[in-house]
Amino acid sequence: MTRKVQPNSEMVQGTLDMLILRTLVLGPAHGHTIAHVIEHTSDNVLEVEQGSLYPALHRLEDRGWLASYWGLSENNRKAKFYKLTAAGRKQLLAEASRWRQMVEAIGRVMGETLN
Amino acid sequence: MNLRRFFNRRKRDADLASEIEAHLAMEAEENRARGLSPEEALRRAQIKFGSQRRVRESEWERSTMKLLDDTGRDLKYAARTLARAPGFTIAAVLVMALGIGANTALFTVVRSVLLQPLPFNQPDRLIQLYEQSPNGKRLYSYVAGGMYAAWKQQAPSVEQMAVYGTDSISLSGDGGPLPERIRYAECEWNLFPMLGVNLELGRPFVQSDDRPDAPGTVILTHSLWVRRYAGDKAILGKTILLDARPYTVVGVLPAWFSYPDQTTQLWAPIYHEKSPAEMRQIDNHNYFVIARLRPGATMAQALSEVDTAEKRVHNDSRNPFVGSAASARTLLDGLVHDAKTQLYVLLGATSCVLLIACLNVANLLVARSASRRKETSIRAALGGSRLRLLREQVAESLALSIAGGVLGLPLAWAGVRWLVQARPDIARASSIHIDLESILFGLGIMALSGILAGLIPAASLLRSPLLEPLQESSRTNSAGQSRARLRRILLAGEVGLTVVLLIGAGLLLKSYQHLRSSNIGCDPRNLLTMHFSLPGARYDTSQKVAAFYEQLLPPLRALPAVKSAGIATALPAQGYGGDSRFTIPEHPAPPPGTQLDAIVRGVDPGYFSAIGIPLQRGRSFTNSERLDKSLSVIVSDSFARQYFPNEDPLGKHVKALDFQGVPPQGFEIVGVVGNTLWSLADDETPTLYFPLYSGGWPSASIAVRSDLDVASLAAPIEKMIAQIDPDLPVADVLTMEQSIGKSTLDASFTSILVLAFAAIALLLAAVGLYGVLSYLAAQRTSEIGIRIALGAQRSSVLRLMLLDGLRPAAAGLILGLVAGAFAVRLIRSLLYATNPLDWTIFAEVTVVLSLVAALACAVPAWRASRLNPVQALRLD
Numbered sequence: 001m002t003r004k005v006q007p008n009s010e011m012v013q014g015t016l017d018m019l020i021l022r023t024l025v026l027g028p029a030h031g032h033t034i035a036h037v038i039e040h041t042s043d044n045v046l047e048v049e050q051g052s053l054y055p056a057l058h059r060l061e062d063r064g065w066l067a068s069y070w071g072l073s074e075n076n077r078k079a080k081f082y083k084l085t086a087a088g089r090k091q092l093l094a095e096a097s098r099w100r101q102m103v104e105a106i107g108r109v110m111g112e113t114l115n
Numbered sequence: 116m117n118l119r120r121f122f123n124r125r126k127r128d129a130d131l132a133s134e135i136e137a138h139l140a141m142e143a144e145e146n147r148a149r150g151l152s153p154e155e156a157l158r159r160a161q162i163k164f165g166s167q168r169r170v171r172e173s174e175w176e177r178s179t180m181k182l183l184d185d186t187g188r189d190l191k192y193a194a195r196t197l198a199r200a201p202g203f204t205i206a207a208v209l210v211m212a213l214g215i216g217a218n219t220a221l222f223t224v225v226r227s228v229l230l231q232p233l234p235f236n237q238p239d240r241l242i243q244l245y246e247q248s249p250n251g252k253r254l255y256s257y258v259a260g261g262m263y264a265a266w267k268q269q270a271p272s273v274e275q276m277a278v279y280g281t282d283s284i285s286l287s288g289d290g291g292p293l294p295e296r297i298r299y300a301e302c303e304w305n306l307f308p309m310l311g312v313n314l315e316l317g318r319p320f321v322q323s324d325d326r327p328d329a330p331g332t333v334i335l336t337h338s339l340w341v342r343r344y345a346g347d348k349a350i351l352g353k354t355i356l357l358d359a360r361p362y363t364v365v366g367v368l369p370a371w372f373s374y375p376d377q378t379t380q381l382w383a384p385i386y387h388e389k390s391p392a393e394m395r396q397i398d399n400h401n402y403f404v405i406a407r408l409r410p411g412a413t414m415a416q417a418l419s420e421v422d423t424a425e426k427r428v429h430n431d432s433r434n435p436f437v438g439s440a441a442s443a444r445t446l447l448d449g450l451v452h453d454a455k456t457q458l459y460v461l462l463g464a465t466s467c468v469l470l471i472a473c474l475n476v477a478n479l480l481v482a483r484s485a486s487r488r489k490e491t492s493i494r495a496a497l498g499g500s501r502l503r504l505l506r507e508q509v510a511e512s513l514a515l516s517i518a519g520g521v522l523g524l525p526l527a528w529a530g531v532r533w534l535v536q537a538r539p540d541i542a543r544a545s546s547i548h549i550d551l552e553s554i555l556f557g558l559g560i561m562a563l564s565g566i567l568a569g570l571i572p573a574a575s576l577l578r579s580p581l582l583e584p585l586q587e588s589s590r591t592n593s594a595g596q597s598r599a600r601l602r603r604i605l606l607a608g609e610v611g612l613t614v615v616l617l618i619g620a621g622l623l624l625k626s627y628q629h630l631r632s633s634n635i636g637c638d639p640r641n642l643l644t645m646h647f648s649l650p651g652a653r654y655d656t657s658q659k660v661a662a663f664y665e666q667l668l669p670p671l672r673a674l675p676a677v678k679s680a681g682i683a684t685a686l687p688a689q690g691y692g693g694d695s696r697f698t699i700p701e702h703p704a705p706p707p708g709t710q711l712d713a714i715v716r717g718v719d720p721g722y723f724s725a726i727g728i729p730l731q732r733g734r735s736f737t738n739s740e741r742l743d744k745s746l747s748v749i750v751s752d753s754f755a756r757q758y759f760p761n762e763d764p765l766g767k768h769v770k771a772l773d774f775q776g777v778p779p780q781g782f783e784i785v786g787v788v789g790n791t792l793w794s795l796a797d798d799e800t801p802t803l804y805f806p807l808y809s810g811g812w813p814s815a816s817i818a819v820r821s822d823l824d825v826a827s828l829a830a831p832i833e834k835m836i837a838q839i840d841p842d843l844p845v846a847d848v849l850t851m852e853q854s855i856g857k858s859t860l861d862a863s864f865t866s867i868l869v870l871a872f873a874a875i876a877l878l879l880a881a882v883g884l885y886g887v888l889s890y891l892a893a894q895r896t897s898e899i900g901i902r903i904a905l906g907a908q909r910s911s912v913l914r915l916m917l918l919d920g921l922r923p924a925a926a927g928l929i930l931g932l933v934a935g936a937f938a939v940r941l942i943r944s945l946l947y948a949t950n951p952l953d954w955t956i957f958a959e960v961t962v963v964l965s966l967v968a969a970l971a972c973a974v975p976a977w978r979a980s981r982l983n984p985v986q987a988l989r990l991d
Contacts (some may be wrong), residue, residue, distance in 0.1 A: 031134065032141040051165035054131060055174055062120070075144065077135045080130070086446070 005027060015047070016056050018099060020086065021092040022067065030073060057082055066093050096099035120178040131174055134166050141890035159704070166555020167896020189510035192515075195304075196483075197514060197988045199886035206754040207476050210879060211564065214469030216526030217872075219549075219557035221462045223531050227547040228310050228451050229458065231800040233289070234546075239405075242414050243449035244276075246438035255449070258404050259386055260389065260439065261397035264429060266404070269424040277306040278385060280402040281375065285650050285844050286343075288356035294845035296648065297339070299357075301385040302676040307334075309407050310374075316340075317351045317366030324365070325384035327391055331362035332384060339380040351663035357383070359652035366550040366939070373545050375403070375450065397428055398436035405446060436696070449855030451542045455864050456944050461940075464619065464872040465506035467612045470881050473564045476512055476572040478883055481602050482890045483981055484508060509569030516565030524557050538864065542871060549624025551561050571605065592946050601922070602850075602887050606928035609883050610968070611877040614960055620873035621956040622939060623866035626949040630859050633948075635688040636791030638727045642851035643825035644686055644833065647843055657810025661741050664807055664815070666839050668719060671819070676828055680819045681725030683718040684812050686706050688855055691717060695773040697803070699758060700781050713754060714793060714802045715771065723749075723788055726818045732767050733786030736806045745809035748782035754801035755787045769803060774811070795858055796808040796947050825850055865945060877967060884971040888920035892979040899979055900987025928964055 012111040023029065023037045033058075035048040059065045064087030084092070120127070137161045146156035161167075197204040198598045228428045231236045244266065244985070248256040258266075263278045270276065279302035287294035304325035307314070317339060324332045335344070344350045354361045362383065373379075385402075393399065400881065408417055422441040429439040442453070467532070491504055528549050535547050654660045664682060683833060684694025695715045698704065705711060720736040723729075731752060740747060747770050755764045768781035780803065790799050807815065821828055836845055856863070891900070899912055939951035 030137070032138045037656070051167065051170050054134065054138075054170055058127075058174060059133070059177075073137070073141065075141070077137055078133075078138060079141075080134045106797060 017060060017089075017091065017100075018095040019046070019048075020056060020060060020082075020112075021088055021095070022086040024066070024082060024088070025092065028071075028081045030079040030081050031069075032079070034082070036103065060088070063091075064088075117141055118180070121180045121183060121303060123176060124178050127178060128171060128175055128195065131171055132167075135170065139164060150335060158404055171259045185506070186510070189507055191513050192507065193511040193514040196511060197536040198689050203479060206882070207472075207479070207515050208518045208522065210472040210475065210875070211467075211516050212526055213517070213875065214472045214564070215520050215523030215557055215561050216467065217465040218462070218529060218560055219470050219527035219529035219553055220534065221458065221465050221826045222556050223527065223546055223549050223553040224463055225458050226552065228454055228541060228543045229447075231546065233374075233450070238446065240274075240408045240410070241310070241446040242406050242408060242417060242443050243446050244406055244417070245442045245444075245449075246425065247436050247440040247442050248400070248614045249436055250399075255444065256438075256453075257400035257440070258402045260394035260402060261399050263402060264395065264422045265397075265428045266421040266441070268418040269538075269870050270406070270417055272404045272409055272416040272420060274311045274409045275305060276404060276406045277303040277309050278402045278404050279303065279375075280385060280389075281379060282647070282845070284357050285648060285842075286355065286357060286381070287359070287360075287844070288354065288505040288797035289841055294842045294844040296646070296844040297342075297380040299381045299383065299886075300375070300379045301383045301388040303385055306405065307368075307656055311404070312372055313366065314366040315369040316348060317364070319366060320384050325386045327387060328597060329384070329387050330356070331360060331387065332365045333357070334366040334368060334382045334414060335364060336368050336372065336380050336382075338373075338377075340367045358648075358650035358938070360650075371545075373543075373796065376542065377539060377545055388685075397432060397435050397587050400438070401616040414443050414445065430575070436712075444925065452857045453861075454541050455862065456942070460619070460865060460942055461868055462947065463938075464616060464869045467616050468875055468879075469560065469564060471609050472613050474571075474605050474612075475879050475883050476515055476568040476884060478602055478605045478609075480569065481605070482509065482886065494775035497882055501899055505573045508573035509566055511882060512567075512569035513565035515564070516561050516568065517563075520561030523561070527557060532847075538860070540860070549686070565818055570582070572601070602890070602924040603926075605886050606880075606883050607925040607930060609880050610924050610927025610964065611930035611934060613741040613873070613880040614928055615935045616869070616873040616937035617960040617964065618868040618931070618939065618956060619942060620866065621943065622946060622951060622953060622962055623862070623869050623948055625956060626946040627859065627862040628880070629948040630862050631794050633792060633795055633853070635795065637687050637833065639688075639851040639855060641822065641825050642726065643819045643821070643832075643848070644689070644837055644849040644854060645805040645814045645829070645853055646806070646814075646846050647836070649840075649843070651813060653842075654813055656741055657808075660813050661808045663839065664719060665738075665741075665834065667817075668721070669819070670723075670835055671832065675833060676821045678820045679721070679725035679835045680820060681719055681722035682765070682807055682815050682817050683722050683726075684807070684815050685714050685793070686726070686851070688793070688795055688851075688858065689727075689816065691793050695771045695803070697772060698770045699779075700768045700770060702758075711758070714800050716802060716804050717807040717809065717815070718749075718804050719807045721732060722807075725820065727820075728791060729789040731787045731789060733784070735786060736808075738808070740806045741808035741812055745806040746778050746783060747785040747806065749786040750784055751790050751802040751804075753785055753790050753799055754803065757801055771803065784895050786959060795855065816847075846963040854989075862908055862947065877964070880964075881967050884920055884924060884968055885975065887971050888916065889978075891919055892975045893917055895979075896987050898980065899982050900984040901984060904984040904988065909980040912982075913976050916971050916976035916979045917969075920976065921968060924968035926966070926973070928968075930963070931964075935960075 003096055019038050020034055022032070023034050023041075026037070030049075031053055035050055035053055036082045038046055038048050056067065059066075061082070065085055066082045067078055067080050067085050070078060133922075141158070142160035142163060143153070143156040146159050147153060233241070235241060244258065246258050246262060247254055258278070260278070261936055263276075267276050279300050281298060283296055284299050285294055286297050302320075304322050307319045312319075312332070317334070321330065323329055335350070340346060340350065346988035350364050350367070353364050355364060356362070366380075406417060408414065418441060421443075425441045429437045443825060485740045492505065493499070531549055533539075535544050538544065541547075549818065613987060649660055649663060654663065668680065668682065671677065689708065691714065693715055694712055696710050696712050698711065712861040718736070719739070723735055733749070735749065736747065748771075750764060750769070758764070759767065764784045764787060767784050769784060770781035788804070791802065792799055795801075805812075817832070819825065819828055819832065832847070833845050836843060847854070903909070903914060933955070936952060943951050
């Protein structure tokens with residue numbers, strides 16, 4: 001079984017924010033869906049610590065990168081939906097390019113696999 | 116953004132809670148779909164989510180602004196503490212409200228009247244120029260028309276100059292409303308353009324209006340236009356009558372224009388109004404001069420230029436009535452100078468009251484913090500920061516001052532409204548209103564007094580070691596000595612300020628009483644007065660003028676309720692009324708360069724007996740002394756003493772030089788009458804009385820005495836005058852006492868307000884003394900118990916406690932007497948016939964304060980001396 005990685009605790013700060021923004025490119029979603037999408041698309045490698053998901057969503061909303069509204073979920077349950085704003089889209093692009101640079105740089109330092 | 120989040124905390128939290136709930140429900144549903152039991156499904160979901168509370172708390176904290184939150188909590192806590200002592204709290208809040216309200220109101224007035232620039236174009240370049248009066252008594256006096264002409268030619272640093280004068284005149288015309296007597300001003304044509312005033316309607320004066328041969332033109336003030344002509348624009352080009360002469364209305368001034376005061380109702384060109392000869396006179400001081408400096412020029416430059424011109428004219432003329440020095444001040448200063456000292460004195464008094472109120476609140480808080488020393492120490496020991504403890508202290512006084520401010524600002528609003536209504540005579544009264552700056556000022560002093568009152572007691576928190584009280588045993592009898600010292604110092608300061616206020620109030624009141632009780636020379640009771648002026652256009656000969664008076668007096672005296680009636684050109688205490696140079700033919704001519712001068716009056720034969728001026732020698736006038744048979748004069752006692760010190764004035768003669776048609780041998784002195792004052796606040800001046808029936812006195816006042824209510828006589832008398840001349844307006848219908856009250860309004864207003872503030876201060880000081888001594892007594896309960904148990908006499912305990920309370924009062928008294936001796940210099944100009952260092956006032960204040968202090972201390976001291984030693988020792 002693959003070891004699970006919790007983005008907020010072990011990975012670079014801000015990664016969770018980027019992942020949330022990336023997820024919402026596909027369309028508006030509520031918190032539960034966002035967590036699921038992150039977990040599924042990462043083949044369950046990344047496990048979202050749900051306790052920090054909601055503070056992250058609120059922080060992103062406060063910064064104006066997300067907008068929220070109350071709607072009905074697929075099971076007809078009242079849920080809060082988040083969607084990407086124009087500013088959020090720009091932020092996502094910036095963060096993604098920064099991420100790529102970082103990965104390349106780290107890759108160069110690490111060189112070939114060590115095993 | 117942050118603030119919005121802060122105030123939305125509760126809603127955001129509720130949102131988050133339901134969001135989490137929805138999340139858990141979805142998760143549980145999925146778990147159930149995988150076949151778990153509902154309970155297990157929910158449990159797993161909750162485990163996976165982790166602590167809901169932690170998420171919500173971290174969100175709550177993120178939205179919280181710590182400082183705001185803490186302050187709110189401190190204030191809430193303070194409000195609860197204060198609510199536990201409602202009596203004190205209400206008193207403190209009321210005093211704070213009064214202090215903040217009065218200060219805000221006065222600040223508003225001072226700012227609107229004294230500090231705000233005049234609403235003219237570039238007002239900083241506008242100055243007012245004066246002549247100093249030839250006798251040197253008045254630094255800022257009227258300017259003669261001829262002198263103005265000389266200045267105008269020799270002042271290169273002045274861009275423009277304009278002259279104006281004020282007078283009263285009868286307004287009538289077109290069968291419109293009743294004729295009325297109004298104040299008006301006559302000005303040079305360039306005055307309005309120079310000030311930068313754009314007319315609301317019509318055109319300003321032009322140079323061709325401002326000539327003796329031009330047709331008459333007037334500009335109305337906005338208020339007259341609205342009041343008398345109902346704001347009708349068709350008034351432009353219409354003709355109105357001033358003193359029965361026709362004038363064309365060419366313009367209307369804007370509503371904001373109320374220069375030089377609110378009573379001035381219309382303007383006319385001065386060189387049209389006054390004869391060229393009059394405007395050339397250099398010794399007839401009648402006018403005001405406004406000048407606009409050239410850019411870059413200073414007032415001092417302009418003054419030195421006109422002063423040089425003045426000195427040259429003076430030296431050329433060899434006439435002692437020509438001024439020899441000029442003076443200048445800014446236009447604003449010239450306008451508001453009279454109100455200045457008064458307003459600053461009132462502002463000083465209200466600041467004192469506010470300061471005393473702060474000291475009193477501080478005093479109380481010292482007591483409270485003293486009783487909480489143990490609690491404070493324990494909290495410090497448990498890790499409470501000093502800052503936190505300090506903040507709690509300040510919060511309490513801040514809560515008081517905020518409540519005070521909430522009450523005080525409406526009070527300030529009401530105060531300003533009242534002031535404007537009570538004193539419309541204050542310069543620029545119409546510009547006084549509460550604006551944003553006033554409110555900010557009010558909020559500022561609210562915060563400042565709250566912090567000040569809180570920091571004084573809190574200061575000891577910062578100084579003293581916090582843990583010491585824990586080491587004191589509960590039986591220590593010297594507990595809190597430093598707190599007691601602080602309270603004594605505060606108290607001494609409070610008493611000192613009170614003494615200063617009391618001295619100021621005492622002096623102003625004494626001066627006011629002097630003013631009111633000054634003997635004007637006749638009995639002012641039951642005397643009704645009114646004034647009128649016969650318009651020169653209709654009363655164009657002496658015969659017509661004399662006939663009017665002769666027609667008026669007999670029916671006036673025949674009115675049923677009238678006991679006696681008289682007519683004079685000016686009544687006692689109702690103004691200067693004019694003067695004349697004179698010579699005495701029987702005496703050698705006065706040395707060159709000096710001239711004799713006296714006040715002149717025209718009076719009817721029955722005047723002296725009618726208003727009660729005693730005839731000391733000789734006789735009064737007779738009815739046959741009329742027109743050119745008016746050959747006699749009556750002099751005042753002071754005139755006789757000054758000019759005939761060792762001889763009988765009767766039968767001697769006086770040549771009045773400023774009269775037309777002087778009898779060649781002069782007027783013969785036929786009587787001597789008692790002195791009268793022409794103004795309550797000025798020295799008595801030698802006076803000459805001439806026959807009214809000479810016909811040379813077109814403007815006069817009626818005085819009527821009755822045993823009934825004299826005010827009820829006004830209507831029948833006015834009706835009687837209307838029967839003789841329906842177009843003659845009557846003005847200033849007042850009882851003599853009202854008229855005196857009006858002229859002493861300044862003095863009564865200031866002295867009564869300062870007295871009220873002083874009374875409040877005294878009350879506060881008494882409350883403070885009482886509070887301190889009660890506190891000291893409570894602190895020393897066990898000590899006193901021991902003393903009594905050991906055999907101390909109750910009387911000696913009483914003395915001990917009394918001295919304890921009276922010592923700070925005595926220190927404050929001395930402090931206040933010394934400070935008062937300096938402070939009275941500031942109000943010297945407001946005092947009439949009163950020495951600022953009047954020892955009786957200082958003595959009275961000392962007695963009053965000592966009595967009040969003794970009374971305030973007696974109660975707690977007596978209570979301490981009645982202490983039951985057994986009970987006292989069982990305490991703790």
